[in-house]
Amino acid sequence: MSNSGRKKPPLVAEKRYGKVQPPKAKAASKAKAKSTAKPKPTPKKRKSRKPARKRNPVVAFFLRILKWIWRVIWAFTWRISAIVGIILAISVGYLYTTLPNLSDLLDGRARGSVTLLDRNDQVFAWRGDQFGGVVSAEGVSPDLRNAVVATEDKRFYRHFGVSPRGVAGAVRINLSEGRGPLSGHGGSTITQQTAKLLCLGVEYNSEDWESEAAYVKDCRQGSLWRKAKEAIFAIAMEVKYSKNDILSIYLNRAYMGGGAYGAEAASQRYFGKPAAVVNPSEAAMIAGLLTAPSSLAPTANLQRSQDRAATILRLMNEQGYLNDKETAYWQANPATLSEAAEAKAGGYFADWVMASGPEFFTRNTTEDVILKTTMDPRIQSAVEDGLKWVFENKVREGSKAQAAIVVMSADGAVRAMVGGRDTKVSGAFNRAVQAKRQTGSAFKPFVYGTALDLGYAHNDLVEDAPYCLNVPGSGQWCPRNYSNKHYGKVSLTTALKNSLNIPAVKISEAVGRENVRTVASEFGIESDLAAGPALALGASESSLLEMTGAYAGILNGGSSVTPYGLVELRLAGDANALMGTGGGIGERVITEAAARELIYMMEKVVSEGTGRRAALPGWEVAGKTGTTQAARDAWFIGFTAEYVAGVWMGYDDNTPLTGVTGSGLPAEIWHEAMVRVHEGISPTPLPAFVPKPPKTTPAQRRKRQSPGEAIEGVVNDILKDIFGGN
Structure with a gap:
């Protein structure tokens, strides 16, 4: 093949393949490379995965819906929570700015207090909203502080004003006991209770509320909305005040029964000592009052209060405030009342003084008032003991008969008063003052006093024989003697000492009924007096206090007397009295000679006549018995030269007494009471005239x-x- 004529580069093997190495060297080079190269990891066999189970399309659909709902709820919840948190923070912040200084919250009473002193200037009763003075959580007895925390809120020092655990526990207890979740146990902390005591910052205003009771009821309501507001207010308080500040407010404002507001008032009221020195049993009794102050007050039921205190002591032991030995000791030695507290806040006497004083300084006072009274604690005790003795020894067991006693001096200063058989009461029906009953023959001294003032003499004669009168509108009326006998001509003294009815009516008619009515009224009997001839026999109604005051007028020589118990009234802290005595001796009603002769006649009632059971050894006593128709009321009112005392006995429902007349049990009650009253006093003769020997x-x-x-x-x-x- 012929060449194309382009010159071609020679083909050189070295340039194409690199330096040519002999076969042996080539083989050695390959071996070296193999030895230096890292071995390639053998690839792991992949595990064959099971084919995924195909989820049920229906289940998958619902799961997708649930996930979507959850995402919506979560998104909604955290946004709402954030909004609520912001609102809560704003609310707490606002309330924080409105909360007053601590000192302004320690005395929250709407009314003032009334402290009653006896004639010896000793406290014997309290009324109104008693406040003993400001105390602090640090200043009270540690036992009292511990008892309150153990009873009301054991986590007080650990929560932020609201205790979710406490609320949950309260709801569980309420539901288990068949009540609503918010009915019964509230799970409130001490802070929440304090917020409630402060009425969430709303102060009482008479123009905004129908009454103070309506205001308090609104403050104590337990609705869900109210609970929420209370919780917010409590949190604001926790921010504003310290724990001890909150506890101080609580200890000063809480009602603790018996009219006492605050720990100091309760301690003084029940134990006669400051709150700083109460012992564990006393502290437990005070703490126990916080649950139900009226029913658990020791003055209402001491045994129930002691039982509650024993429970508090057990709680203190469980929470480590008392050891087992201390707990056992104080449970075995429960707190007892002071002597003044045992008097049940002064009983009938204190009730009467409070009712008879000016309303704006007694029942509705906004000030702290001191009342000095005429009450004699020795005489009061003697009268109560005498009454109790007769009912225990002379009255059949189970009898519902009642009795009342009033003792006063000749000037009307009341020294003792008992308005019923249950002597240790407060706020009870006072039969000595409130009961209006027929007086019977106890009225007769006013008939004979009128006659003596008009010239009759104690030994003038009157015919005790059958006697009838025609009463307009009623026909013929014929009075009879209790014995249904007639005694012929008798002296006025004999007629009075034997309580003969016919002579009394004859004398009343002879001197004029209107004159008798005038004398009785001027002696202090303010009740409506009968207009007919039965006036002489005590057909009119009167109170025991009025009748006893009228007899005091006879003792002091014939001048009227206004019974009184208040000596002076002053504000706490003031030395000057705002008012003084509201009673005493008034105008003359009959002549002194007539009064002295009447006393002589009335002395014969006790020494020789129907009142002989009232006689006191060594003392001259004058008085008069009285028994009304069907023996529904029995009276004895009499006096010595020292004191006048009246006794009434009967049933509240006017049931006739069985076998009781004024000469019986009332005279015996009078005797037993006055024997004790006159202990240690030297006998003094009555201011009666001494009759001259009869002319012959x-x-x-x-x-x-x-x-x-x-x-x-x-x-x-x-x-x-x-x-x-x-």
């Missing part, structure tokens, strides 16, 4: 002489007639 005619004198003396007397009479002289 010469013939009467000769009847009592021997014949010789009679002849001598006749001669002397003739000589006197002729020559005159003595």
Whole structure:
């Protein structure tokens, strides 16, 4: 084949394949390369995967829906939570700015207090909203502080004002006991309870509320919305005040029964000591009042209060505040009431003084008021003991009969008052003041007092014989004696001491009923007096206090008397009294001579007549019994030179007494009470007149002489007639 004519480069093997190596060297080079090269990893065998199970399309559909719902709920929840959190923070912040200083929250009473002193200037009763003074959580007894925390909120120092655990536990208990979740146990912390005491910052205003009770009811409501507001207010308080500040507010504002607001008032009220020194049993009793202050108050039921305190002591032990030995000791030695507290806040006497005083300084006072009274604790105790003795020893067991006693001085100063058999009460029906009952023969001294004032004498005679009167509108009326007998001509003294009815009516008609009504009214009987002839027999109604005051007028010489218990009224902290005595001796009603003669006649009632069971050894006693128709009321009212006392006995429903007259049990009650009242007092004679020996005619004198003396007397009479002289 011929060449094309293009010059071709020579074909050189070295340039094409590199440097040519001999076969042996080539083989050695390959071997070296093999030895230096890294071995290639052997590829792993892939595991064969099982084919995925195909999900049920229906289930997958619902799962997708549930995931979507969850994402929606979550998105909604965190946004709402954020909004609620912001609102809560704003609310707490706003309330924080409105909360006042601590000192402005420690006394939250709407009313003031009334402290009653006896005649010896000793406290014997409290009324109104008693506040003993500001105390702090650090200043009270540690036992009291621990008892309150153990009872009301054991996690008080660990929560932020609201205890979710406490609320959950309360809901669980309520549901298990068949109540609504918010009914019964509330799970409230001490902070929440304090918020409720503060009424969430809303102060009482008489213009905004129908009454204080309506305001308190609104503050105590337990609706869900109210609970929410209460929780927010509690959190704001936790931010504003310290834990001890909140506990201080609580200890000062909480109602603790018996009219006591705050720990200091309760401690003074029940134990007569400051809250700083109460022992564990006393502290437990005070803490126990916070649950139900009225029903658990020791003055209402001491045993129930002690049982509750024993439970509190157990809680203190469980939470480490008391050891086992201390707990056992104080449970075995429960708290007891002070002497003043045992008097049940002064009983009937304190109730009467409060009711008779000016309303704006007693029942509705906004100030702290001190009342000094006429009450004598020794006499009060003596009267109560005498009444109790008679009912325990002379009255059949199970009897529902009641009795009342009033003791006063001749000027009307009331020294003791009992308005019923249950002497240790407060706010009860006072039969000595509130009961208006027919007086029976206890009214007769006013009939004879009128006659004596008009010129009659104690030894004037009146015919005790059948007697009838025509009463317009009622026909013929014929009074009868209790014995259904007639005694002929009797003196006024005899008629009174034997309580004869016919002579009393005759004397009343002779002196004029209107005059009798006037004398009785001026002596202090303010009740409506009967217009007919039965006036003389006590057909009118009156209270025991009025009747006893009227008899005091007889004792003091015939001047009217207004019974009184208040000596002076002053504001706490002030030395000057705002007002003084509201009673005492008034205008003269009958002459002193008539009063002294009436006292003489009434003394015969006790020494010789129907009132002999009332006699006191060594003392002159004057008085009068009284029994109404069908024995529905029985009275004895009498006096010594020292004191006047009245006793009434009967049933509240006007049931007739069985076998009881004024000369019986009422006279015995009077005797037992007044024996105790007069212990240690030297007897003093009554201010009665001493009657002169009756004048006798010469013939009467000769009847009592021997014949010789009679002849001598006749001669002397003739000589006197002729020559005159003595």
